Amino acid sequence: xxxxxxxxxxxxxxxxxxxxxxxxxxxxxxxxxxxxxxxxxxxxxxxxxxxxxxxxxxxxxxxxxxxxxxxxxxxxxxxxxxxxxxxxxxxxxxxxxxxxxxxxxxxxxxxxxxxxxxxxxxxxxxxxxxxxxxxxx
Amino acid sequence: xxxxxxxxxxxxxxxxxxxxxxxxxxxxxxxxxxxxxxxxxxxxxxxxxxxxxxxxxxxxxxxxxxxxxxxxxxxxxxxxxxxxxxxxxxxxxxxxxxxxxxxxxxxxxxxxxxxxxxxxxxxxxxxxxxxxxxxxxxxxxxxxxx
Numbered sequence: 001x002x003x004x005x006x007x008x009x010x011x012x013x014x015x016x017x018x019x020x021x022x023x024x025x026x027x028x029x030x031x032x033x034x035x036x037x038x039x040x041x042x043x044x045x046x047x048x049x050x051x052x053x054x055x056x057x058x059x060x061x062x063x064x065x066x067x068x069x070x071x072x073x074x075x076x077x078x079x080x081x082x083x084x085x086x087x088x089x090x091x092x093x094x095x096x097x098x099x100x101x102x103x104x105x106x107x108x109x110x111x112x113x114x115x116x117x118x119x120x121x122x123x124x125x126x127x128x129x130x131x132x133x134x135x136x137x
Numbered sequence: 138x139x140x141x142x143x144x145x146x147x148x149x150x151x152x153x154x155x156x157x158x159x160x161x162x163x164x165x166x167x168x169x170x171x172x173x174x175x176x177x178x179x180x181x182x183x184x185x186x187x188x189x190x191x192x193x194x195x196x197x198x199x200x201x202x203x204x205x206x207x208x209x210x211x212x213x214x215x216x217x218x219x220x221x222x223x224x225x226x227x228x229x230x231x232x233x234x235x236x237x238x239x240x241x242x243x244x245x246x247x248x249x250x251x252x253x254x255x256x257x258x259x260x261x262x263x264x265x266x267x268x269x270x271x272x273x274x275x276x277x278x279x280x281x282x283x
Contacts, residue, residue, distance in 0.1 A: 002167060003243040003244050003247060004163060004164070004166070004167050004247060006244040006248075007163070007243070007244050007245075007246075007247030007248040007250075007251060008248075008251065010244060010245070010248035011247075011248045011249075011251035011252050011255065014248070014252060015252070015255055051273060052140065052217055053217050053219065053220040053269060053272060053273055053276070054269070054273070055145075055214070055216050055220070055221070055264070055266060055269060056264050056265065056266070058214060058215060058216060059145070059214055059264060060264060078273075078277075079273075079276060079277060082277070091274070092270055092273070093270075093273055111265070112264075112265075
């Protein structure tokens with residue numbers, strides 16, 4: 001086999017290994033982050049971790065967040081507020097966390113999360129919140 | 138560090154240039170081995186462009202030819218140049234390492250060059266800049282002032 005084919009195989013293996021590692025890393029971070037808590041609120045809300053150097057935040061994530069209606073979005077500079085970023089195991093930017101009204105992390109998205117995905121997660125958080133209210137009443 | 142207006146079309150042209158050059162070197166060298174010289178040349182172009190933006194070949198191609206003729210439309214975004222420059226420099230360093238391997242171990246050299254092209258393509262197609270993420274991680278670890 002020529003050098004080119006071996007190189008292609010080697011590069012492909014590295015890409016696959018990196019993708020696998022990234023999946024494992026995000027799953028591990030998400031598992032820890034889902035145990036994290038923040039302040040309670042009237043309605044489910046989103047914590048949006050960003051940073052000055054994050055281009056995807058400005059070009060993709062912020063337009064997606066702007067499409068969401070009637071939701072509180074807490075924008076956090078991950079480098080300035082490291083305590084909060086570490087609590088949610090933020091290892092990449094952007095990171096969005098959908099919080100329940102009791103202040104529990106329900107969904108953690110590492111990397112760009114499109115508007116429809118966030119809408120779906122918020123709807124789920126609202127449903128859960130309503131069910132709890134009904135149960136309490 | 139303050140935000141400034143960055144034309145993201147220039148970055149896209151740069152990424153396209155990287156992918157195209159590596160692919161020409163990779164495929165072309167199968168038929169004509171001297172084309173491998175494109176890889177060290179690309180390393181020089183990337184490193185020069187990192188430290189002296191006026192010498193960034195692909196970006197200059199955009200600013201001097203593609204943009205004035207309306208071939209590529211500008212896309213100004215409020216952004217910071219440092220992560221992009223860091224990513225470009227990192228690409229250049231990887232291509233230097235690739236170049237060092239090209240003669241004694243061509244498989245390793247070509248594989249590293251291909252990885253640089255894959256990362257440039259991911260940035261071009263999906264807007265995910267791995268070098269910028271490394272920049273963020275280094276800033277988070279306090280190794281650089283991000």
